[in-house]
Amino acid sequence: MSNYLCIDVGGTFIKYAYADRFGKISSKEKEATPANLDGFLAVIRKIVSENAGNIAGIAICCPGKVDRKQGTIFHGGSLPYLDELPLKAILEAEFHLPVGVINDGKAAALSELWLGNLQGCDNGIAIVLGTAIGGGIIANGQLLEGEHFQAGEFSFIVHNPSEQAAKSLIGDRLSAVAFVETGSQKIGLFQADGQLVFDAITEGNQVLVRHLEDYCYELALVILNIQAVLDFSKVVIGGGISAQPRLIQEIDKQLRKIRSDLPALEATMCKPIVLPCKFYNDANILGALYNLLSLSEMADGHKDF
Known part of the structure:
Protein backbone atom coordinates (compact mmCIF):
# COMPACT_ATOMS: atom_id res chain seq x y z
CA MET A 1 0.00 0.00 0.00
CA SER A 2 1.91 3.06 -1.25
CA ASN A 3 -0.73 5.76 -1.69
CA TYR A 4 -1.13 8.61 0.78
CA LEU A 5 -4.08 10.92 1.29
CA CYS A 6 -2.85 14.51 1.04
CA ILE A 7 -5.12 17.33 2.25
CA ASP A 8 -4.58 21.05 1.60
CA VAL A 9 -6.80 23.12 3.89
CA GLY A 10 -7.54 26.58 2.48
CA GLY A 11 -9.87 29.39 3.40
CA THR A 12 -12.25 28.60 0.52
CA PHE A 13 -11.66 24.94 -0.31
CA ILE A 14 -10.25 21.81 1.26
CA LYS A 15 -8.39 20.18 -1.61
CA TYR A 16 -7.24 16.59 -1.40
CA ALA A 17 -5.30 14.20 -3.56
CA TYR A 18 -3.71 10.76 -3.59
CA ALA A 19 0.00 10.43 -4.19
CA ASP A 20 2.68 7.79 -3.88
CA ARG A 21 5.87 8.19 -1.86
CA PHE A 22 7.66 9.52 -4.94
CA GLY A 23 5.27 12.45 -5.31
CA LYS A 24 3.21 11.15 -8.22
CA ILE A 25 -0.35 12.44 -7.84
CA SER A 26 -3.09 10.13 -9.08
CA SER A 27 -6.28 12.15 -8.50
CA LYS A 28 -7.51 15.42 -7.02
CA GLU A 29 -10.82 16.49 -5.45
CA LYS A 30 -12.08 19.35 -3.29
CA GLU A 31 -14.77 20.28 -0.76
CA ALA A 32 -15.92 23.71 0.39
CA THR A 33 -14.22 24.79 3.62
CA PRO A 34 -16.78 24.94 6.45
CA ALA A 35 -17.23 28.05 8.58
CA ASN A 36 -16.79 26.36 11.96
CA LEU A 37 -14.76 23.68 13.70
CA ASP A 38 -17.49 21.03 13.87
CA GLY A 39 -18.11 21.36 10.15
CA PHE A 40 -14.39 21.25 9.44
CA LEU A 41 -13.83 18.05 11.42
CA ALA A 42 -16.88 16.47 9.79
CA VAL A 43 -15.48 17.13 6.30
CA ILE A 44 -12.00 15.84 7.22
CA ARG A 45 -13.49 12.69 8.78
CA LYS A 46 -15.64 12.13 5.70
CA ILE A 47 -12.65 12.46 3.33
CA VAL A 48 -10.49 10.13 5.42
CA SER A 49 -13.17 7.53 6.19
CA GLU A 50 -14.01 7.12 2.49
CA ASN A 51 -10.39 6.16 1.81
CA ALA A 52 -8.89 4.87 5.07
CA GLY A 53 -8.65 1.29 3.85
CA ASN A 54 -6.59 2.19 0.81
CA ILE A 55 -3.96 4.59 2.18
CA ALA A 56 -0.71 4.35 4.13
CA GLY A 57 -1.01 7.72 5.87
CA ILE A 58 -2.59 11.19 5.96
CA ALA A 59 -0.63 14.31 5.04
CA ILE A 60 -2.21 17.68 5.87
CA CYS A 61 -1.20 21.31 5.39
CA CYS A 62 -3.19 24.26 6.70
CA PRO A 63 -2.95 27.93 7.65
CA GLY A 64 -1.67 28.97 11.07
CA LYS A 65 1.35 28.15 13.16
CA VAL A 66 1.84 24.41 13.39
CA ASP A 67 3.91 22.32 15.76
CA ARG A 68 4.56 19.70 13.11
CA LYS A 69 6.00 17.11 15.49
CA GLN A 70 2.91 17.22 17.69
CA GLY A 71 0.55 18.06 14.84
CA THR A 72 -1.16 20.87 16.76
CA ILE A 73 -2.36 24.05 15.02
CA PHE A 74 -2.19 27.49 16.66
CA HIS A 75 -4.13 30.63 15.67
CA GLY A 76 -5.25 29.11 12.37
CA GLY A 77 -4.59 32.10 10.14
CA SER A 78 -7.62 32.58 7.89
CA LEU A 79 -9.42 29.82 9.86
CA PRO A 80 -9.16 30.99 13.49
CA TYR A 81 -11.39 28.14 14.69
CA LEU A 82 -8.39 25.84 14.17
CA ASP A 83 -6.56 27.45 17.12
CA GLU A 84 -5.12 24.82 19.51
CA LEU A 85 -6.56 21.94 17.47
CA PRO A 86 -4.51 18.72 18.01
CA LEU A 87 -5.42 17.45 14.56
CA LYS A 88 -2.71 14.78 14.34
CA ALA A 89 -3.72 13.21 17.66
CA ILE A 90 -7.41 13.26 16.77
CA LEU A 91 -6.99 11.55 13.40
CA GLU A 92 -4.39 9.01 14.52
CA ALA A 93 -6.64 7.93 17.40
CA GLU A 94 -9.65 7.52 15.12
CA PHE A 95 -8.10 5.99 12.00
CA HIS A 96 -4.92 4.30 13.29
CA LEU A 97 -2.83 5.77 10.48
CA PRO A 98 0.25 8.00 10.62
CA VAL A 99 -0.68 11.68 10.24
CA GLY A 100 1.48 14.69 9.42
CA VAL A 101 0.34 18.32 9.81
CA ILE A 102 2.31 21.35 8.59
CA ASN A 103 1.77 25.03 7.78
CA ASP A 104 0.87 25.54 4.11
CA GLY A 105 3.68 27.99 3.33
CA LYS A 106 6.26 25.67 4.84
CA ALA A 107 4.73 22.82 2.85
CA ALA A 108 5.33 24.79 -0.35
CA ALA A 109 8.99 25.25 0.60
CA LEU A 110 9.37 21.53 1.33
CA SER A 111 7.85 20.53 -2.00
CA GLU A 112 10.36 22.71 -3.81
CA LEU A 113 13.22 21.31 -1.72
CA TRP A 114 12.09 17.75 -2.40
CA LEU A 115 11.27 17.78 -6.11
CA GLY A 116 11.19 21.37 -7.30
CA ASN A 117 13.29 24.45 -7.92
CA LEU A 118 14.99 24.38 -4.51
CA GLN A 119 16.20 20.82 -5.02
CA GLY A 120 19.87 20.64 -4.06
CA CYS A 121 19.75 24.15 -2.60
CA ASP A 122 21.17 24.41 0.93
CA ASN A 123 19.80 27.90 1.59
CA GLY A 124 16.70 29.23 -0.13
CA ILE A 125 13.24 30.63 0.49
CA ALA A 126 9.77 30.13 -0.91
CA ILE A 127 7.42 33.11 -1.01
CA VAL A 128 3.78 32.27 -1.67
CA LEU A 129 1.69 35.19 -2.91
CA GLY A 130 -2.00 34.97 -2.17
CA THR A 131 -4.43 36.81 0.10
CA ALA A 132 -1.32 37.61 2.16
CA ILE A 133 2.25 36.24 1.93
CA GLY A 134 3.11 32.79 3.15
CA GLY A 135 6.39 31.04 2.82
CA GLY A 136 9.10 28.85 4.15
CA ILE A 137 12.85 29.01 4.74
CA ILE A 138 15.36 26.31 3.89
CA ALA A 139 18.52 26.76 5.97
CA ASN A 140 21.45 24.35 5.75
CA GLY A 141 19.29 21.97 3.75
CA GLN A 142 16.49 21.79 6.33
CA LEU A 143 13.21 23.53 6.97
CA LEU A 144 13.65 26.37 9.48
CA GLU A 145 10.67 26.38 11.85
CA GLY A 146 11.73 28.90 14.49
CA GLU A 147 11.26 28.94 18.23
CA HIS A 148 7.49 29.46 17.92
CA PHE A 149 6.90 27.64 14.59
CA GLN A 150 6.58 30.95 12.75
CA ALA A 151 9.79 31.30 10.72
CA GLY A 152 8.79 32.32 7.20
CA GLU A 153 5.69 34.30 8.20
CA PHE A 154 6.67 37.07 5.80
CA SER A 155 3.27 38.73 6.03
CA PHE A 156 4.22 40.10 9.44
CA ILE A 157 7.24 42.08 8.28
CA VAL A 158 6.47 45.63 9.39
CA HIS A 159 6.52 48.29 6.70
CA ASN A 160 5.57 51.46 8.55
CA PRO A 161 3.67 51.19 11.84
CA SER A 162 2.61 54.84 11.63
CA GLU A 163 0.57 54.13 8.50
CA GLN A 164 -3.02 52.96 8.57
CA ALA A 165 -3.25 49.41 9.89
CA ALA A 166 -4.23 47.97 6.50
CA LYS A 167 -0.90 49.05 5.01
CA SER A 168 1.51 48.67 7.91
CA LEU A 169 2.27 44.97 7.33
CA ILE A 170 3.83 43.56 4.17
CA GLY A 171 1.17 40.86 3.93
CA ASP A 172 -1.45 43.56 3.40
CA ARG A 173 0.67 45.67 1.06
CA LEU A 174 1.72 42.76 -1.16
CA SER A 175 -1.48 40.74 -1.29
CA ALA A 176 -1.64 39.18 -4.76
CA VAL A 177 -5.43 39.15 -4.49
CA ALA A 178 -5.45 42.90 -3.87
CA PHE A 179 -2.96 43.43 -6.73
CA VAL A 180 -5.30 41.66 -9.17
CA GLU A 181 -8.40 43.43 -7.81
CA THR A 182 -6.80 46.87 -8.12
CA GLY A 183 -5.44 46.08 -11.57
CA SER A 184 -8.85 44.90 -12.71
CA GLN A 185 -10.42 48.13 -11.51
CA LYS A 186 -7.82 50.16 -13.39
CA ILE A 187 -8.98 48.65 -16.71
CA GLY A 188 -12.67 48.81 -15.90
CA LEU A 189 -13.37 45.15 -15.21
CA PHE A 190 -16.45 44.43 -13.10
CA GLN A 191 -14.88 41.24 -11.77
CA ALA A 192 -11.26 40.62 -10.82
CA ASP A 193 -9.42 38.60 -13.48
CA GLY A 194 -5.69 38.05 -13.11
CA GLN A 195 -5.23 36.69 -16.63
CA LEU A 196 -6.84 39.76 -18.21
CA VAL A 197 -4.68 42.03 -16.03
CA PHE A 198 -1.50 40.33 -17.23
CA ASP A 199 -2.76 40.27 -20.82
CA ALA A 200 -3.11 44.04 -20.61
CA ILE A 201 0.40 44.33 -19.16
CA THR A 202 1.78 42.25 -22.05
CA GLU A 203 -0.06 44.48 -24.51
CA VAL A 209 2.84 48.17 -16.23
CA ARG A 210 3.53 50.77 -13.51
CA HIS A 211 1.18 48.88 -11.17
CA LEU A 212 3.26 45.73 -11.67
CA GLU A 213 6.54 47.62 -11.31
CA ASP A 214 5.45 49.14 -8.00
CA TYR A 215 4.29 45.78 -6.69
CA CYS A 216 7.49 43.99 -7.67
CA TYR A 217 9.67 46.82 -6.36
CA GLU A 218 8.21 46.39 -2.86
CA LEU A 219 8.52 42.61 -3.11
CA ALA A 220 12.15 42.95 -4.23
CA LEU A 221 12.87 45.10 -1.16
CA VAL A 222 11.44 42.35 1.05
CA ILE A 223 13.57 39.72 -0.70
CA LEU A 224 16.75 41.76 -0.29
CA ASN A 225 16.08 42.44 3.38
CA ILE A 226 15.46 38.75 4.06
CA GLN A 227 18.62 37.89 2.14
CA ALA A 228 20.67 40.27 4.28
CA VAL A 229 19.69 38.17 7.31
CA LEU A 230 19.67 34.65 5.83
CA ASP A 231 22.17 34.78 2.94
CA PHE A 232 20.18 32.47 0.64
CA SER A 233 20.96 31.69 -3.00
CA LYS A 234 17.47 31.13 -4.48
CA VAL A 235 13.97 32.44 -3.99
CA VAL A 236 11.02 30.62 -5.53
CA ILE A 237 7.71 32.42 -5.97
CA GLY A 238 4.46 30.53 -5.50
CA GLY A 239 0.74 31.18 -5.59
CA GLY A 240 -1.49 31.34 -8.65
CA ILE A 241 0.07 34.61 -9.80
CA SER A 242 3.48 32.95 -10.08
CA ALA A 243 2.35 31.19 -13.26
CA GLN A 244 2.76 34.57 -15.03
CA PRO A 245 6.32 34.75 -16.45
CA ARG A 246 6.12 38.54 -16.52
CA LEU A 247 5.86 38.61 -12.72
CA ILE A 248 9.07 36.62 -12.26
CA GLN A 249 10.86 38.75 -14.86
CA GLU A 250 9.77 41.97 -13.16
CA ILE A 251 10.86 40.82 -9.70
CA ASP A 252 14.29 40.03 -11.10
CA LYS A 253 14.41 43.39 -12.90
CA GLN A 254 13.54 45.28 -9.70
CA LEU A 255 16.17 43.35 -7.74
CA ARG A 256 18.77 44.44 -10.28
CA LYS A 257 17.56 48.04 -10.19
CA ILE A 258 17.70 48.33 -6.40
CA ARG A 259 21.14 46.74 -6.34
CA SER A 260 22.45 49.11 -9.02
CA ASP A 261 21.14 52.09 -7.01
CA LEU A 262 23.01 50.86 -3.92
CA PRO A 263 26.66 50.18 -4.87
CA ALA A 264 27.60 48.88 -1.41
CA LEU A 265 24.81 46.31 -1.60
CA GLU A 266 25.73 45.25 -5.10
CA ALA A 267 29.41 44.90 -4.20
CA THR A 268 28.74 42.88 -1.06
CA MET A 269 25.62 40.76 -1.52
CA CYS A 270 25.19 38.12 -4.23
CA LYS A 271 21.96 38.54 -6.20
CA PRO A 272 19.56 35.66 -5.50
CA ILE A 273 18.22 33.57 -8.36
CA VAL A 274 14.46 34.13 -8.82
CA LEU A 275 12.33 31.25 -10.08
CA PRO A 276 8.66 30.29 -9.97
CA CYS A 277 7.65 27.37 -7.78
CA LYS A 278 7.71 24.29 -9.98
CA PHE A 279 4.45 22.79 -8.76
CA TYR A 280 2.11 25.81 -8.56
CA ASN A 281 -1.18 24.58 -7.05
CA ASP A 282 0.24 21.13 -6.20
CA ALA A 283 3.09 22.53 -4.09
CA ASN A 284 1.19 22.38 -0.79
CA ILE A 285 -0.02 18.83 -1.43
CA LEU A 286 3.48 17.53 -2.19
CA GLY A 287 5.06 19.42 0.71
CA ALA A 288 2.52 17.97 3.12
CA LEU A 289 3.41 14.50 1.85
CA TYR A 290 7.15 15.13 2.23
CA ASN A 291 6.55 16.32 5.77
CA LEU A 292 4.72 13.08 6.63
CA LEU A 293 7.41 10.92 5.03
CA SER A 294 10.22 12.78 6.77
CA LEU A 295 8.50 12.52 10.16
CA SER A 296 8.06 8.79 9.59
CA GLU A 297 11.77 8.50 8.81
CA MET A 298 12.61 10.38 12.02
CA ALA A 299 10.42 8.03 14.01
CA ASP A 300 12.23 5.09 12.43
CA GLY A 301 15.61 6.55 13.35
CA HIS A 302 16.57 7.81 9.90
CA LYS A 303 18.09 11.19 9.17
CA ASP A 304 15.63 14.04 8.69
CA PHE A 305 15.56 15.20 5.04
Whole structure:
Protein backbone atom coordinates (compact mmCIF):
# COMPACT_ATOMS: atom_id res chain seq x y z
CA MET A 1 0.00 0.00 0.00
CA SER A 2 1.91 3.06 -1.25
CA ASN A 3 -0.73 5.76 -1.69
CA TYR A 4 -1.13 8.61 0.78
CA LEU A 5 -4.08 10.92 1.29
CA CYS A 6 -2.85 14.51 1.04
CA ILE A 7 -5.12 17.33 2.25
CA ASP A 8 -4.58 21.05 1.60
CA VAL A 9 -6.80 23.12 3.89
CA GLY A 10 -7.54 26.58 2.48
CA GLY A 11 -9.87 29.39 3.40
CA THR A 12 -12.25 28.60 0.52
CA PHE A 13 -11.66 24.94 -0.31
CA ILE A 14 -10.25 21.81 1.26
CA LYS A 15 -8.39 20.18 -1.61
CA TYR A 16 -7.24 16.59 -1.40
CA ALA A 17 -5.30 14.20 -3.56
CA TYR A 18 -3.71 10.76 -3.59
CA ALA A 19 0.00 10.43 -4.19
CA ASP A 20 2.68 7.79 -3.88
CA ARG A 21 5.87 8.19 -1.86
CA PHE A 22 7.66 9.52 -4.94
CA GLY A 23 5.27 12.45 -5.31
CA LYS A 24 3.21 11.15 -8.22
CA ILE A 25 -0.35 12.44 -7.84
CA SER A 26 -3.09 10.13 -9.08
CA SER A 27 -6.28 12.15 -8.50
CA LYS A 28 -7.51 15.42 -7.02
CA GLU A 29 -10.82 16.49 -5.45
CA LYS A 30 -12.08 19.35 -3.29
CA GLU A 31 -14.77 20.28 -0.76
CA ALA A 32 -15.92 23.71 0.39
CA THR A 33 -14.22 24.79 3.62
CA PRO A 34 -16.78 24.94 6.45
CA ALA A 35 -17.23 28.05 8.58
CA ASN A 36 -16.79 26.36 11.96
CA LEU A 37 -14.76 23.68 13.70
CA ASP A 38 -17.49 21.03 13.87
CA GLY A 39 -18.11 21.36 10.15
CA PHE A 40 -14.39 21.25 9.44
CA LEU A 41 -13.83 18.05 11.42
CA ALA A 42 -16.88 16.47 9.79
CA VAL A 43 -15.48 17.13 6.30
CA ILE A 44 -12.00 15.84 7.22
CA ARG A 45 -13.49 12.69 8.78
CA LYS A 46 -15.64 12.13 5.70
CA ILE A 47 -12.65 12.46 3.33
CA VAL A 48 -10.49 10.13 5.42
CA SER A 49 -13.17 7.53 6.19
CA GLU A 50 -14.01 7.12 2.49
CA ASN A 51 -10.39 6.16 1.81
CA ALA A 52 -8.89 4.87 5.07
CA GLY A 53 -8.65 1.29 3.85
CA ASN A 54 -6.59 2.19 0.81
CA ILE A 55 -3.96 4.59 2.18
CA ALA A 56 -0.71 4.35 4.13
CA GLY A 57 -1.01 7.72 5.87
CA ILE A 58 -2.59 11.19 5.96
CA ALA A 59 -0.63 14.31 5.04
CA ILE A 60 -2.21 17.68 5.87
CA CYS A 61 -1.20 21.31 5.39
CA CYS A 62 -3.19 24.26 6.70
CA PRO A 63 -2.95 27.93 7.65
CA GLY A 64 -1.67 28.97 11.07
CA LYS A 65 1.35 28.15 13.16
CA VAL A 66 1.84 24.41 13.39
CA ASP A 67 3.91 22.32 15.76
CA ARG A 68 4.56 19.70 13.11
CA LYS A 69 6.00 17.11 15.49
CA GLN A 70 2.91 17.22 17.69
CA GLY A 71 0.55 18.06 14.84
CA THR A 72 -1.16 20.87 16.76
CA ILE A 73 -2.36 24.05 15.02
CA PHE A 74 -2.19 27.49 16.66
CA HIS A 75 -4.13 30.63 15.67
CA GLY A 76 -5.25 29.11 12.37
CA GLY A 77 -4.59 32.10 10.14
CA SER A 78 -7.62 32.58 7.89
CA LEU A 79 -9.42 29.82 9.86
CA PRO A 80 -9.16 30.99 13.49
CA TYR A 81 -11.39 28.14 14.69
CA LEU A 82 -8.39 25.84 14.17
CA ASP A 83 -6.56 27.45 17.12
CA GLU A 84 -5.12 24.82 19.51
CA LEU A 85 -6.56 21.94 17.47
CA PRO A 86 -4.51 18.72 18.01
CA LEU A 87 -5.42 17.45 14.56
CA LYS A 88 -2.71 14.78 14.34
CA ALA A 89 -3.72 13.21 17.66
CA ILE A 90 -7.41 13.26 16.77
CA LEU A 91 -6.99 11.55 13.40
CA GLU A 92 -4.39 9.01 14.52
CA ALA A 93 -6.64 7.93 17.40
CA GLU A 94 -9.65 7.52 15.12
CA PHE A 95 -8.10 5.99 12.00
CA HIS A 96 -4.92 4.30 13.29
CA LEU A 97 -2.83 5.77 10.48
CA PRO A 98 0.25 8.00 10.62
CA VAL A 99 -0.68 11.68 10.24
CA GLY A 100 1.48 14.69 9.42
CA VAL A 101 0.34 18.32 9.81
CA ILE A 102 2.31 21.35 8.59
CA ASN A 103 1.77 25.03 7.78
CA ASP A 104 0.87 25.54 4.11
CA GLY A 105 3.68 27.99 3.33
CA LYS A 106 6.26 25.67 4.84
CA ALA A 107 4.73 22.82 2.85
CA ALA A 108 5.33 24.79 -0.35
CA ALA A 109 8.99 25.25 0.60
CA LEU A 110 9.37 21.53 1.33
CA SER A 111 7.85 20.53 -2.00
CA GLU A 112 10.36 22.71 -3.81
CA LEU A 113 13.22 21.31 -1.72
CA TRP A 114 12.09 17.75 -2.40
CA LEU A 115 11.27 17.78 -6.11
CA GLY A 116 11.19 21.37 -7.30
CA ASN A 117 13.29 24.45 -7.92
CA LEU A 118 14.99 24.38 -4.51
CA GLN A 119 16.20 20.82 -5.02
CA GLY A 120 19.87 20.64 -4.06
CA CYS A 121 19.75 24.15 -2.60
CA ASP A 122 21.17 24.41 0.93
CA ASN A 123 19.80 27.90 1.59
CA GLY A 124 16.70 29.23 -0.13
CA ILE A 125 13.24 30.63 0.49
CA ALA A 126 9.77 30.13 -0.91
CA ILE A 127 7.42 33.11 -1.01
CA VAL A 128 3.78 32.27 -1.67
CA LEU A 129 1.69 35.19 -2.91
CA GLY A 130 -2.00 34.97 -2.17
CA THR A 131 -4.43 36.81 0.10
CA ALA A 132 -1.32 37.61 2.16
CA ILE A 133 2.25 36.24 1.93
CA GLY A 134 3.11 32.79 3.15
CA GLY A 135 6.39 31.04 2.82
CA GLY A 136 9.10 28.85 4.15
CA ILE A 137 12.85 29.01 4.74
CA ILE A 138 15.36 26.31 3.89
CA ALA A 139 18.52 26.76 5.97
CA ASN A 140 21.45 24.35 5.75
CA GLY A 141 19.29 21.97 3.75
CA GLN A 142 16.49 21.79 6.33
CA LEU A 143 13.21 23.53 6.97
CA LEU A 144 13.65 26.37 9.48
CA GLU A 145 10.67 26.38 11.85
CA GLY A 146 11.73 28.90 14.49
CA GLU A 147 11.26 28.94 18.23
CA HIS A 148 7.49 29.46 17.92
CA PHE A 149 6.90 27.64 14.59
CA GLN A 150 6.58 30.95 12.75
CA ALA A 151 9.79 31.30 10.72
CA GLY A 152 8.79 32.32 7.20
CA GLU A 153 5.69 34.30 8.20
CA PHE A 154 6.67 37.07 5.80
CA SER A 155 3.27 38.73 6.03
CA PHE A 156 4.22 40.10 9.44
CA ILE A 157 7.24 42.08 8.28
CA VAL A 158 6.47 45.63 9.39
CA HIS A 159 6.52 48.29 6.70
CA ASN A 160 5.57 51.46 8.55
CA PRO A 161 3.67 51.19 11.84
CA SER A 162 2.61 54.84 11.63
CA GLU A 163 0.57 54.13 8.50
CA GLN A 164 -3.02 52.96 8.57
CA ALA A 165 -3.25 49.41 9.89
CA ALA A 166 -4.23 47.97 6.50
CA LYS A 167 -0.90 49.05 5.01
CA SER A 168 1.51 48.67 7.91
CA LEU A 169 2.27 44.97 7.33
CA ILE A 170 3.83 43.56 4.17
CA GLY A 171 1.17 40.86 3.93
CA ASP A 172 -1.45 43.56 3.40
CA ARG A 173 0.67 45.67 1.06
CA LEU A 174 1.72 42.76 -1.16
CA SER A 175 -1.48 40.74 -1.29
CA ALA A 176 -1.64 39.18 -4.76
CA VAL A 177 -5.43 39.15 -4.49
CA ALA A 178 -5.45 42.90 -3.87
CA PHE A 179 -2.96 43.43 -6.73
CA VAL A 180 -5.30 41.66 -9.17
CA GLU A 181 -8.40 43.43 -7.81
CA THR A 182 -6.80 46.87 -8.12
CA GLY A 183 -5.44 46.08 -11.57
CA SER A 184 -8.85 44.90 -12.71
CA GLN A 185 -10.42 48.13 -11.51
CA LYS A 186 -7.82 50.16 -13.39
CA ILE A 187 -8.98 48.65 -16.71
CA GLY A 188 -12.67 48.81 -15.90
CA LEU A 189 -13.37 45.15 -15.21
CA PHE A 190 -16.45 44.43 -13.10
CA GLN A 191 -14.88 41.24 -11.77
CA ALA A 192 -11.26 40.62 -10.82
CA ASP A 193 -9.42 38.60 -13.48
CA GLY A 194 -5.69 38.05 -13.11
CA GLN A 195 -5.23 36.69 -16.63
CA LEU A 196 -6.84 39.76 -18.21
CA VAL A 197 -4.68 42.03 -16.03
CA PHE A 198 -1.50 40.33 -17.23
CA ASP A 199 -2.76 40.27 -20.82
CA ALA A 200 -3.11 44.04 -20.61
CA ILE A 201 0.40 44.33 -19.16
CA THR A 202 1.78 42.25 -22.05
CA GLU A 203 -0.06 44.48 -24.51
CA GLY A 204 1.70 47.50 -23.01
CA ASN A 205 -1.00 49.15 -20.88
CA GLN A 206 1.24 51.66 -19.07
CA VAL A 207 -1.03 52.11 -16.09
CA LEU A 208 -0.86 48.39 -15.36
CA VAL A 209 2.84 48.17 -16.23
CA ARG A 210 3.53 50.77 -13.51
CA HIS A 211 1.18 48.88 -11.17
CA LEU A 212 3.26 45.73 -11.67
CA GLU A 213 6.54 47.62 -11.31
CA ASP A 214 5.45 49.14 -8.00
CA TYR A 215 4.29 45.78 -6.69
CA CYS A 216 7.49 43.99 -7.67
CA TYR A 217 9.67 46.82 -6.36
CA GLU A 218 8.21 46.39 -2.86
CA LEU A 219 8.52 42.61 -3.11
CA ALA A 220 12.15 42.95 -4.23
CA LEU A 221 12.87 45.10 -1.16
CA VAL A 222 11.44 42.35 1.05
CA ILE A 223 13.57 39.72 -0.70
CA LEU A 224 16.75 41.76 -0.29
CA ASN A 225 16.08 42.44 3.38
CA ILE A 226 15.46 38.75 4.06
CA GLN A 227 18.62 37.89 2.14
CA ALA A 228 20.67 40.27 4.28
CA VAL A 229 19.69 38.17 7.31
CA LEU A 230 19.67 34.65 5.83
CA ASP A 231 22.17 34.78 2.94
CA PHE A 232 20.18 32.47 0.64
CA SER A 233 20.96 31.69 -3.00
CA LYS A 234 17.47 31.13 -4.48
CA VAL A 235 13.97 32.44 -3.99
CA VAL A 236 11.02 30.62 -5.53
CA ILE A 237 7.71 32.42 -5.97
CA GLY A 238 4.46 30.53 -5.50
CA GLY A 239 0.74 31.18 -5.59
CA GLY A 240 -1.49 31.34 -8.65
CA ILE A 241 0.07 34.61 -9.80
CA SER A 242 3.48 32.95 -10.08
CA ALA A 243 2.35 31.19 -13.26
CA GLN A 244 2.76 34.57 -15.03
CA PRO A 245 6.32 34.75 -16.45
CA ARG A 246 6.12 38.54 -16.52
CA LEU A 247 5.86 38.61 -12.72
CA ILE A 248 9.07 36.62 -12.26
CA GLN A 249 10.86 38.75 -14.86
CA GLU A 250 9.77 41.97 -13.16
CA ILE A 251 10.86 40.82 -9.70
CA ASP A 252 14.29 40.03 -11.10
CA LYS A 253 14.41 43.39 -12.90
CA GLN A 254 13.54 45.28 -9.70
CA LEU A 255 16.17 43.35 -7.74
CA ARG A 256 18.77 44.44 -10.28
CA LYS A 257 17.56 48.04 -10.19
CA ILE A 258 17.70 48.33 -6.40
CA ARG A 259 21.14 46.74 -6.34
CA SER A 260 22.45 49.11 -9.02
CA ASP A 261 21.14 52.09 -7.01
CA LEU A 262 23.01 50.86 -3.92
CA PRO A 263 26.66 50.18 -4.87
CA ALA A 264 27.60 48.88 -1.41
CA LEU A 265 24.81 46.31 -1.60
CA GLU A 266 25.73 45.25 -5.10
CA ALA A 267 29.41 44.90 -4.20
CA THR A 268 28.74 42.88 -1.06
CA MET A 269 25.62 40.76 -1.52
CA CYS A 270 25.19 38.12 -4.23
CA LYS A 271 21.96 38.54 -6.20
CA PRO A 272 19.56 35.66 -5.50
CA ILE A 273 18.22 33.57 -8.36
CA VAL A 274 14.46 34.13 -8.82
CA LEU A 275 12.33 31.25 -10.08
CA PRO A 276 8.66 30.29 -9.97
CA CYS A 277 7.65 27.37 -7.78
CA LYS A 278 7.71 24.29 -9.98
CA PHE A 279 4.45 22.79 -8.76
CA TYR A 280 2.11 25.81 -8.56
CA ASN A 281 -1.18 24.58 -7.05
CA ASP A 282 0.24 21.13 -6.20
CA ALA A 283 3.09 22.53 -4.09
CA ASN A 284 1.19 22.38 -0.79
CA ILE A 285 -0.02 18.83 -1.43
CA LEU A 286 3.48 17.53 -2.19
CA GLY A 287 5.06 19.42 0.71
CA ALA A 288 2.52 17.97 3.12
CA LEU A 289 3.41 14.50 1.85
CA TYR A 290 7.15 15.13 2.23
CA ASN A 291 6.55 16.32 5.77
CA LEU A 292 4.72 13.08 6.63
CA LEU A 293 7.41 10.92 5.03
CA SER A 294 10.22 12.78 6.77
CA LEU A 295 8.50 12.52 10.16
CA SER A 296 8.06 8.79 9.59
CA GLU A 297 11.77 8.50 8.81
CA MET A 298 12.61 10.38 12.02
CA ALA A 299 10.42 8.03 14.01
CA ASP A 300 12.23 5.09 12.43
CA GLY A 301 15.61 6.55 13.35
CA HIS A 302 16.57 7.81 9.90
CA LYS A 303 18.09 11.19 9.17
CA ASP A 304 15.63 14.04 8.69
CA PHE A 305 15.56 15.20 5.04
